[in-house]
Amino acid sequence: MKRLIALASACLLAPAVPTAASAATAPAPHVVRVMPLGDSITWGVGSATGGGYRQPLADLIAQQSAYTVDFVGSMRNGPGSDAENEGHSGYSIDQVRASVDRWLAMARPDVVLLHVGANDLDHGSQAGAADRATALVDRIFADRPGITVIMQGVVPTSPGLNNQLTSGQLAQYNDRMRQLAPVEQQQGRHFTFVDGPALATAGASVPEMVDGLHPNDSGYARMARTFYGALQADYSSGWFSGGAPIPQGPLLASAMTGHTAHLYRVTADGHIETNDGNYDAGAWNGWQQLPGSLVVSLSATAVGDTVHLYAVTQDGLLHTADKNYATGAWSDWRYLPGSRIESITSAATGTTVRLFAVLRENGVPRTADQDYGTGAWTDWHDLGGSQVSQLVAATTRNTVHLYAVTQDGLLHTDDGDYGAGSWTGWHDLGGSLVTSLAAAGTNDTVHLYAGTQDGLFHSADGDYSTGRWNGWTSRPGSLVAHLAASADRDAVHLFASTTDGLTHSQDADYGRPAWGGWYNL
Structure with missing residues (x-):
């Protein structure tokens, strides 16, 4: 497995996301x-x-x-x-x-x-x-x-x-x-x-x-x-230092079954809503509320026709529910092992969902696996590092690429090859002032999307077959609070909530290549 050359060290990106102009300004205080x-x-x-x-x-x-x-x-x-x-x-x-x-x-x-x-x-x-x-x-x-x-x-x-x-x-x-x-x-x-x-x-x-x-x-x-x-x-005395601001706007998670995107968002009162977009038919079915409340973090991953939803509630506990979109059946919410969790993300290799959690007390990232083919669950173990505020994951072949935003707004990555059973270890990816992040993989490339402290939106692509990134590109969009992304063939469906409480979608076709415009969901 090739290890990507870090963006900053490869001189593909100005040291601060998103532009050279912002890099020239003094960093904003925490x-x-x-x-x-x-x-x-x-x-x-x-x-x-x-x-x-x-x-x-x-x-x-x-x-x-x-x-x-x-x-x-x-x-x-x-x-x-x-x-x-x-x-x-x-x-x-x-x-x-x-x-x-x-x-x-x-x-x-x-x-x-x-x-x-x-x-x-x-x-x-x-x-x-x-x-x-x-x-x-x-x-x-x-x-x-x-x-x-x-x-x-x-x-x-x-x-x-x-x-x-x-x-x-x-x-x-x-x-x-x-x-x-x-x-x-x-x-x-x-x-x-x-x-x-x-x-x-x-x-x-x-x-x-x-x-x-x-x-x-x-x-x-x-x-x-x-x-x-x-x-x-x-x-x-160094007792506190703060970090990048936490965006205000609906939390988002998304997953694909076939050519249908299943989008989930957490409302201001901690409830979950869902909306399904069939990209073959070109139609969304509208927002519907799901059971569950007091949610502070959410992730969704599909295995076949089933989406596995993971929610962290205000007490730091982890819960899961499944929907089989072929039959329309939802399971009840149930507890998963783990406590004092701040946030959750997930990705699948085969029939196994790889879970990644950030601990509330120290920002340490941890991982555990749920094999839906055998029903086996592994214990949590630490991935190294601390002071993480957000994790996102994307898969290329049998490798999960994990991206972490630390409390100072910096970006880091670690790659787990589940075929070989090894991780590369954390390394800096360049960029700063990151407040929201999403990632999706198509073939051997991970497409990374970042919202920055100024509410703007940027993207970069990492080709893991060559070990190179193409550098950050500023994209249309502002007031970005949270991001989610799902791959569909050679395209990525990107979702963004904005600080005015709205939810939007945009499509990037990496086969052509071409980007569509934002539209309100």
Whole structure:
């Protein structure tokens, strides 16, 4: 098996995807995904704009150039386009903990800004509050090892909504959480506790609170400065670095049976929809919803007339379902071995589907095989490497070509010859700022498609019989969020979701060669 010459080292491509012009510009700072997590103070109650501490914190972050921030969460409140958060008014610590698994799985934050405990203390649940907060912190690290958690203490001057809180109760809770920091750090966890500011109460001549619990905009600005100082210190310590932005738009997966493309997409609420395109008849049958929910990653591979669908749910578990398109029969979803999975991709050689997963805690790629001829399943094993954010796979003959985007937006490849039972090992493929990727094989050539941080779309072809790539080509299209591709004879059917939530298709006929135009599905 020939090993392809890396694009960059072969001087077939400017060092940065997509163009020489973009290579001349300074690299964009990494994007750090930050989840503000807590109760009504995180939501911004008492703030005139609804931005709470998040708005002044964003202003402070904008004054430095080492990184940018994308606030993430299922809630929105406040001005501007970046108002996401997980601030839930009235929530106790245990109520936050009950949903935190789902929130973290959907948002995939690098940093959590935690502010909880005010409602427990205010509602007379002081006993055990620090223990409950500790359990929440431990849950966050269990869900996302390697994450940075910055906890700001409850405002020490809060009298409570009914003036029932004492300074001693507040200090006891804050002291316990402050003592947690060295304990967590001894376990290798990135946990910081910072004291909340002593805000002037609502009755002061220059108040910094609107009532017994909630800051006003002046108070929120002080909270923002407290969080910002901790963010800067933890960034300087190398606790987090961020990466390329995660595209927003429907996740896509596709597979071919005969000359029919089966396209699957994950909606914003985690459900799966499917649409079948018969390229002989030139018709699509329209989107239909499939059973299943809470999906965060999806892959599809065909063996004969059957498409095997693989879905990772918010809890990091892996599930599979099959559809026989000759009979129209669907199987029920069932669990597959594997847990704490971030994303999944797959490819087939013969009757065996090769599964490739990225682990949630460290970005390590793993593989396992499901032989649908014999029903045999192999155990997972590591492929080497770490900090992978996305994998795609394509097959030429008996070889699976695996392509990985790492968290810094760089592109790498590894080839597995399943006839010989060997892998070449990871090597750089050139390119940068990659945020989405798809691949499909025709004969001895893999066609690789990349969306970049600017939302543009590019392609490159690798001939594995000669070991050469033809270099990246910029293609029409913009606002690209996610890509999928399926080979059909000498053609590839390419699918793209865009950041406006739409799904599009384009065909590349490599026999002629000719490219069609994009059309909306």
